[in-house]
Amino acid sequence: MPRYAFLVEYDGGPFCGWQRQADGQVSVQGLLEAALARLDPALPVVAAAGRTDAGVHATGQVAHADLSRDWDPFRLQGALNHHLRPAPVAVLAVALVDAEFHARFSALERRYRFRLLCRRAPATHDRGRVWQVSHPLNAGAMRAGAAHLIGLHDFTTFRAAMCQAKSPVKSLDEIRITEVAVPMGTELRIDLRARSFLHNQVRSIVGTLERVGAGAWAPDDVGRALQARDRAACGPVCPPQGLYLTGVRYPQEPFPAAPAP
Amino acid sequence: MPRYAFLVEYDGGPFCGWQRQADGQVSVQGLLEAALARLDPALPVVAAAGRTDAGVHATGQVAHADLSRDWDPFRLQGALNHHLRPAPVAVLAVALVDAEFHARFSALERRYRFRLLCRRAPATHDRGRVWQVSHPLNAGAMRAGAAHLIGLHDFTTFRAAMCQAKSPVKSLDEIRITEVAVPMGTELRIDLRARSFLHNQVRSIVGTLERVGAGAWAPDDVGRALQARDRAACGPVCPPQGLYLTGVRYPQEPFPAAPAP
Structure with a gap:
């Protein structure tokens, strides 16, 4: 059975998350499997790189499935997008893989990218697509706090109680915080990069860094929280709607580059 | 009566446009006047810099109204945003003006900015916020076509039949086309600048330039269409959902700069 990889983008707002649930809630995995079921009687099962939570978005999720017959990737992409309409889920690319x-x-x-809007007036176009706070944030202090988290650490403080990973020891390769001017405010883009993340790790880190930016925590408090190896030492877990899975790297990039403009 | 200026942002999707309509459709002007009516028994009337059409967005609309009493601008902003909820309309700043x-x-x-998404897969996060075409566009050809429109011209070709402006002669100061990479596609940002625009002028220009980008029109055809001074010579008028009023300039900038991040 040939195996196909899918590059998938979605607005997480209407979904219970990536993962198909037994209780009939609408999941991205369930929608993709329903679209594939219209094309393949074998009812292919889809596996994804990141099992995003309810409300979390993706611009670069990667998934794969085994189909019963060969497809031209371009035609398969078009057929899947046809059957996914009108859900805010799109297959950006399809590739035949080993x-x-x-x-x-x-x-x-x-x-992952987290979008954090600092502005007094409520979001309009970006409602449901950013986490908004109405106080200013000190991005420099947040960068100093984030520096404590880079490298190989026991991230027990920054993972959900329900996290199923075997080990809390992970290497966090980068946290980059960029300030972007928006009308009468600032958007902080927090880009994180790691081989893998624990459950709620990004939202636990961003929620803690927000406290540093607001001045409620000192940057060094982040290091102390990490060393505590205690979930209770974490700052508040921030809401999901600012979080985007933006990309996944593989030994060989499965998808052809986007067509030149 | 003191006069206040408002910097206003909105998602145009749910509205019949800026202007209050007699038939009870929901307009941005109507919502702002309803919010002001909660604060001021004189039922202030609001005037705006640009009377945007149905579906057109704003990130920098400017409006003004005369109120019966003095307000602290910061408190007035908060009160208006409170009464505007949950509509996707936000007052970004308030200023006392002459x-x-x-x-x-x-x-x-x-x-104005027009966002034109060139991608095969349908938009998810930006649905209703861009005009999408699934074919590639030649931005260089579009820039060459746009060059014919810069300067003082009779824009009869590029204005709606129902346009109420006294004269079709306008000066168009700039059309800048920027290509931005998006996942598996390109977004063209078309930024236009003029003292004032005719009704449907931006959408008539963008729809025509899209034909140039697609190769259906040569760049010089834009100059010939302009010289025809005939509405029938225009390309197709593009849909409103990619259009944003991004800013208005005055002899004296009424609003204080955004707080430093």
Whole structure:
């Protein structure tokens, strides 16, 4: 059975998350499997690089499935997008991959972006797409706090109680914080990069860094929280709607580059 | 009566446009006047720099109204945003202005941006916020076509039949086309700048330039269409959902700069 990889973008707002649930809630995985079921009687199962939570978005999710017959990737993309309408889920690219490729287990690196809007007036166009706070944030202090988290650490403080990972020890390769001017405010873009993340790790880190930016925590408090290896030492977990899975890296990039403009 | 200026942002999707309509459709002007009516028994009337059409967005609309009493601008902003909820309309700033200030007649320049997404896969996060085409566009050809429109011209070809402006002669100061990479596609940002625009002028220009980008029109055809001074010579008028009023310039900038991040 040929294996196909899918580059997937979605607005997480209407969904219970990536993962199909037994209780009939609408999931991105469930929608993709329903679209594939219209094309393949074998009812293919889809696996993804990142099992995003309810409300979390993706611009670069990667998934794969085994189909019963060969497809032209371009035609398969068009057929899937046709059957996904009108849900805010789009297949950006399709590629035939080796049987050894696994969207989750072959991944070398995941990239997430968190969008944090600092503005007094409420968001209009970006409602549901950013986390908004109405106080200013000190991005320099947040960068100093984030520096404590880079490298190989026991991230027990920054993972959900329900996290199923075998070990809380992970290497966090980068946290980059960029300030972007928006009308009468600032958007902080927090880009994180790691081989893999623990459950709620990004939202626990961003929620803690927000406290540093607001001045409620000192940057060094982040290091002390990490060393505590205690979930209770974490700052508040921030809401999901600012979080985007932006990309996944593999030993061989499965998708052709976007067509030149 | 003190006069206040408002910097206003909105998602145009749910509205019949800026202007209050007699038939009870929901307009941005109507919502702002309803919010002001909660604060001021004199039922203030609001005038705006640009009377945007149905579906057109704003990130920098400017409006003004006369109120019966003095307000702290910061408190007035908060009260208006409170009463505007949950509509996707936000007052970004409020300023006390001279009685001579008029949001529409004092404006020296309007700026619009049109977002044109070139991608095969449908938009997810930006649905309703861009005009999408699934074919590639040649931005260089579009820039060459746009060059014919810069300067003082009779824009009869590029204005709606129902346009109420006294003269079709306008000066178009700039059309800048920027290509931005998006996942598996390109977004063209078309920024236009003029003292004032005719009804449907931006959408008529963008729809025509899209034909140039697609190769259906040569760049010089834009100059011939302009010289025809005939509405029938225009390309197709593009849809409104990619259009944003991004800013208005006045002899004196009414609003304080955004707080430093």
